[in-house]
Amino acid sequence: MSKETNSKPLTPAVLYILFALAKEACHGYGIMKQVETDSKGKVSMGPGTLYGSLNRMMKAGLIKESQKKIDPDLDDERRIYYEITGLGQESLSAELERYHEVVVLAGQKRLLTKPLAYG
Numbered sequence: 001m002s003k004e005t006n007s008k009p010l011t012p013a014v015l016y017i018l019f020a021l022a023k024e025a026c027h028g029y030g031i032m033k034q035v036e037t038d039s040k041g042k043v044s045m046g047p048g049t050l051y052g053s054l055n056r057m058m059k060a061g062l063i064k065e066s067q068k069k070i071d072p073d074l075d076d077e078r079r080i081y082y083e084i085t086g087l088g089q090e091s092l093s094a095e096l097e098r099y100h101e102v103v104v105l106a107g108q109k110r111l112l113t114k115p116l117a118y119g
Contacts, residue, residue: 007094013053016043018062018084018092025066025083028054054082062088 010018013035020026020034032050035043045053057063066083084092106112 007091009098010091010095011053012039012043013045013049014057014062015092015095017050017053017057018088018095021063021082021084021088022092025068025081027079027081031082057088058082060087061085062091 016035016039017031019038020031026034028047028050031054032045032047035045054063058065062085063082064085066081068081068083103112
């Protein structure tokens with residue numbers, strides 16, 4: 001069994017948080033706004049959901065606190081930045097592969113009601 005098929009599916013909140021952190025470290029409020037933007041408003045999380053998810057994700061090794069600050073002169077020193085870990089990146093990749101397989105299967109079974117648009 002491959003690593004991709006062995007990992008558990010991610011919740012929508014975790015998936016979108018990993019998306020938000022995939023390219024650079026970000027603080028909580030920035031993650032919350034990025035999730036809202038990326039999901040086109042379909043995944044909205046308040047501080048309780050966000051920080052609960054972040055804590056569980058840190059315990060699972062998917063993310064960690066980052067020492068990097070985007071602009072230390074503008075940031076409040078109490079602001080915590082988070083970054084994706086290697087395990088987090090592997091989990092995100094496995095989840096995207098699962099989604100890809102589902103979309104391919106739906107296409108083969110002609111279940112898609114409209115063509116997919118990329119880009």
